[in-house]
Amino acid sequence: MNLVTVSGPPSSGKTSVILKTIDSLKKRGLKVAVAKFDCLYTDDDILYEKAGIPVRKGLSGALCPDHYFVSNVEEITNWALKNDFDILISESAGLCNRCSPYIKGIKAVCVIDNLSGINTPKKIGPMLKTADIVVITKGDIVSQAEREVFASRVNTVNPSAVIMNINGLTGQGSFELSTLLYEEELNINSLKGMELRFPMPAALCSYCLGETRIGESYQMGNVRKMKVED
Amino acid sequence: MDSISNRKISDLISEFPFLTSFFNDNGLEIAGKEKNTLSEYFAGFDEDEIEDKAIDPEVLTAQIGEFIKQMIAFLGKEDEVVKTVTILPGKDKSGEAENFNELVIRQGEIICIVGPTGSGKSRLLGDIEWVAQGDTPTGRSILINEDVPDKKWRFSSADKLVAQLSQNMNFVMDLSVYEFVELHAESRMVENREQVIERIIDKANSLAGESFTPETPITSLSGGQSRALMIADTAILSKSPIILIDEIENAGIDRKKALGLLLSEDKIVLMATHDPVLALMGDRRIVIKNGGIFKVIDTTDDERTILSTLEKMDKTLLAYRTKLRQGEIITKIQNT
Ligand SMILES: Nc1nc2c(ncn2[C@@H]2O[C@H](COP(=O)(O)OP(=O)(O)OP(=O)(O)O)[C@@H](O)[C@H]2O)c(=O)[nH]1
Ligand SMILES: Nc1ncnc2c1ncn2[C@@H]1O[C@H](COP(=O)(O)OP(=O)(O)OP(=O)(O)O)[C@@H](O)[C@H]1O
Ligand SMILES: [Mg+2]
Ligand SMILES: [Mg+2]
Ligand SMILES: [Zn+2]
Numbered sequence A: 001m002n003l004v005t006v007s008g009p010p011s012s013g014k015t016s017v018i019l020k021t022i023d024s025l026k027k028r029g030l031k032v033a034v035a036k037f038d039c040l041y042t043d044d045d046i047l048y049e050k051a052g053i054p055v056r057k058g059l060s061g062a063l064c065p066d067h068y069f070v071s072n073v074e075e076i077t078n079w080a081l082k083n084d085f086d087i088l089i090s091e092s093a094g095l096c097n098r099c100s101p102y103i104k105g106i107k108a109v110c111v112i113d114n115l116s117g118i119n120t121p122k123k124i125g126p127m128l129k130t131a132d133i134v135v136i137t138k139g140d141i142v143s144q145a146e147r148e149v150f151a152s153r154v155n156t157v158n159p160s161a162v163i164m165n166i167n168g169l170t171g172q173g174s175f176e177l178s179t180l181l182y183e184e185e186l187n188i189n190s191l192k193g194m195e196l197r198f199p200m201p202a203a204l205c206s207y208c209l210g211e212t213r214i215g216e217s218y219q220m221g222n223v224r225k226m227k228v229e230d
Numbered sequence B: 001m002d003s004i005s006n007r008k009i010s011d012l013i014s015e016f017p018f019l020t021s022f023f024n025d026n027g028l029e030i031a032g033k034e035k036n037t038l039s040e041y042f043a044g045f046d047e048d049e050i051e052d053k054a055i056d057p058e059v060l061t062a063q064i065g066e067f068i069k070q071m072i073a074f075l076g077k078e079d080e081v082v083k084t085v086t087i088l089p090g091k092d093k094s095g096e097a098e099n100f101n102e103l104v105i106r107q108g109e110i111i112c113i114v115g116p117t118g119s120g121k122s123r124l125l126g127d128i129e130w131v132a133q134g135d136t137p138t139g140r141s142i143l144i145n146e147d148v149p150d151k152k153w154r155f156s157s158a159d160k161l162v163a164q165l166s167q168n169m170n171f172v173m174d175l176s177v178y179e180f181v182e183l184h185a186e187s188r189m190v191e192n193r194e195q196v197i198e199r200i201i202d203k204a205n206s207l208a209g210e211s212f213t214p215e216t217p218i219t220s221l222s223g224g225q226s227r228a229l230m231i232a233d234t235a236i237l238s239k240s241p242i243i244l245i246d247e248i249e250n251a252g253i254d255r256k257k258a259l260g261l262l263l264s265e266d267k268i269v270l271m272a273t274h275d276p277v278l279a280l281m282g283d284r285r286i287v288i289k290n291g292g293i294f295k296v297i298d299t300t301d302d303e304r305t306i307l308s309t310l311e312k313m314d315k316t317l318l319a320y321r322t323k324l325r326q327g328e329i330i331t332k333i334q335n336t
């Protein structure tokens, strides 16, 4: 089986791109499933189901969705293996600019959109900088100049990635992406022992765990204090 | 990439000035640390900083190496001139072979693409953009300068075979016309930037009905003005040899001049259109049916004569439009 992790900021076009790409994969006779990870709410599972794609969803609640992803990716992979899918695609909400769900040796795709502004590539961390493929959407509503400037900024922060423009509405470019996602020889039987591409912050403080009360005595774990000068 | 790890940052930057933008865009502060070697620089971060800024020295060093390699290739090479693009036949949606030997498109040509909705116009354009090698649903292959093309046309973000003029231009940036074009010029690393920018604005003004200045905010350009700016910008700054146009709306812009400008910059123009005036401005038109190239028609002399009549009709229509806009009342049809 192949596993592909897709991540990107909210509403950047992840689901649109994945749906169009799966169309092309299906035409090749491949069985594709999706696992969707988000924080509090998502309707994406309904969209995938409507398209006849087996889907599982997980909501991380107050946790960083990427932390939640790593804790569950093995189970979800086993689900896909048991069902004999050829490809499992994970879609995770890239809500945390510091984390990314990418695993060494597993194809990583980042989806960002042209509308997010030309300084966005600078601000996104490992989710963009360590992706193998960067998909840029919504080129239909900006000029050629803006598309070129945006792509060149992406290239500066991740020179080794393949950068593709895809229209999430019409699917233009999604066939091309589909050819880069599946490798027949690649056979993932288990994720055991694999490693994240980039460590996630250890910043586990009592507030991460649900503490709401304010005050030094409630603060545990990795707490950092700012210097406030008098 | 050991070699660059042991070099001083100041040396690296003086040899590769473009690295400044790499450090900048990656949020790496180098002020005051130029004397350090790259590995000393990365070693200088404490654990918290490494965690906060997501610094991975190994990955970043490799990325710097890759960036240098790409930029040298980009700056050093003479642009490869694309003189011809050849389409080799594939199959239509029913699996029937397309009925032509090869279709050669040359620099300076305008090719129109016509056909009903869903017939496969976008797929043909997609085949060209992805330089298909029998590996798309149509099975077509694309040659460049009569040869099997370099992989860079697929994968390099700086060398794209096709630039596309968008229909929509809701600029998302808050910039003046000058700053906007400057941003594009910077990302293309052009020399004599000021002259190039001036030339683009001049050309744009010659295409648009009403002129604008370099200081005009792009968000306040009219539809015609922004279309004119985009065409001039793409013609002059975009490196892509092929320009793809999905209709040029007939308002506030001289379409014939616009096409002329693109051709004078040695572009190949591919245009999907339903507008007879545009369709007949092409040298040839490709008719798509059921996913396949059904026919290729050279624009005939008769058609060119008809085109000038159509253009007159077009002007007449435009004149009425202007009158209505200016609040006039139309009483009779004037024959021009
Ligand atoms: N114009 C335009 N709209 C697009 C494009 N791609 C996606 N959209 C629209 O953008 C919106 C968000 O797209 P989604 O695919 O749901 O984005 P997402 O990243 O999956 O969003 P979340 O999962 O909620 O984070 C939808 O309304 C899409 O129709 C594109 O290329 N062009
Ligand atoms: N020769 C072919 N073989 C198989 N599939 C094809 C072929 N040509 C086109 N298709 C498929 O047919 C569908 C419609 O094609 P396309 O989107 O290119 O049509 P279009 O002419 O651009 O339509 P519109 O006018 O609506 O934009 C696409 O999914 C495309 O991949
Ligand atoms: Mg989604
Ligand atoms: Mg189309
Ligand atoms: Zn996080």
Ligand SMILES: [Zn+2]
Pocket (backbone or CB within 6 Å): A203, A204, A205, A206, A207, A208, A209
């Ligand atoms: Zn916390």
